[in-house]
Amino acid sequence: MSNSKNKAASYAIIGFGKIGQALAKAFARNGIKVSVATTRDPESFAPDAAAIGSGIIPTTLAEAVKADVIFLAVRFESHPDVAKVLQTWQEKTIVDVTNAYGVPIEKMGGLPSARFVAQSFTGGKLVKGFNHLGAAILDQDPAVHGGRRVVFLASDDDGAAAEIGALAENLGFAPVKLGGLSEGGLLVQAHGNSWGKLIFQDLVKFD
Template identity: 85%
Template structure:
């Protein structure tokens, strides 16, 4: 990937429920093209995608995983099915937008949820992010009273975190990095029947 610095990254959102649509609206609002996929035939949600904007491109799951950056906006339990779409996720950045609320910790081998998800995407770089806000807030214009709505990011890969922070800024948000998945990731995860301390915190960042 010697020419990776010169090419524009491609984006995909897997999942087109409330969160997937909220993310799609953020891309459309800023004129950034993004592919959308579910386990269904893309024809089944063409009209819904068109209603959001021409930047929203319905594709198959096999097409979506060709993107450089993939937003995982499915139910937590569905992430292994998405992971099977590629034998290796080398060169891909996965943004984990899932919430494992109600999933017993023992089912995640005692790991933070994002680290458990990362295991499924062998070779890929995982960033936990965009998951702490409910869809009704996430889909709003993040420019609020002269400030920008905060999105939290956690990753064990500094390069991937920086890449998604830049994308978040391009989407109008104010990214705040929380550190690694086992530290910052705990603040923005659901575990069993508990929520991390930063879940649902709708914060606005103003220029100092």
Template identity: 80%
Template sequence: MAVRFDQHADVAKALPTWQGKIIVDVTNAYGVPPEQLGGQPSSKFVAQAFTGGRLVKGFNHLVAGVLEQDPVVHGGRRVVFLASDDDGAAAEVGALAEDLGFAPIKLGGLSEGGLLVLARGNAWGHLIFTDLVKFD
């Protein structure tokens, strides 16, 4: 889901249920006051809009100009961070990331690892804009 954060609810209305579907949340809630999110990480807030969906936070820590580049860099693979409360969904998105040439790194759940890759209010997670390359 590559839309502005404030448009995620409109996307969620596209289907009556998202049961079993994986939603990859690439949004950032920079400028959205944490109080508006009920004190939750933005991804947990987004997940509530997608009834029955399996949400994975990922691909949001790099700007589009970097993501569109070849993920193979100097013989290594560009890292993408993933966070989810659904291990199965994270594994599927991780496999997709590998198929695209990236090196996925799972950070854990949305309330732990997801905080490292989000922008919320006027704060940035510690891994936002971190462009790493993994060498096997």
């Protein structure tokens, strides 16, 4: 957290499918700049980024991972490829938006999916979040009937959870913290053919 006190944190979204684009729209709606990257050449998705807003910056994977906060919006199976880009993820917060649909629990060594993902990002702080809503819902303005759409956050690092909670509020959502990855993470995770109790629960908070 040392650097973010002096300057505003920088943000990146890795993965620019339906979920990545829905997240980018939330940034664009609130005038917050964010880099977006995939394993493809940035030119290939630059028109989609431009269509969302001028603050959505198409870039390479190597460039995107320089951000302070990185949203992992790739297919679950692709997370190790992203993790390999850096030797250490120290000083970085990774928001795990993946869902391990169809991935047998044995393949994850019996761990909750978020803890399994966290193992790949050596030194980084992982927050599970923004993954419990389908892309079509995440894509909408989170201001609903005078309330704000809830996003659930789980992390073993309280500082990282607070940082992403503040960002979620800036993006117009109502963050609800669920505790650590092993407890809270289980409520919002999918693996194999089962999913946690809060997956797909579209809730609105009224202040």
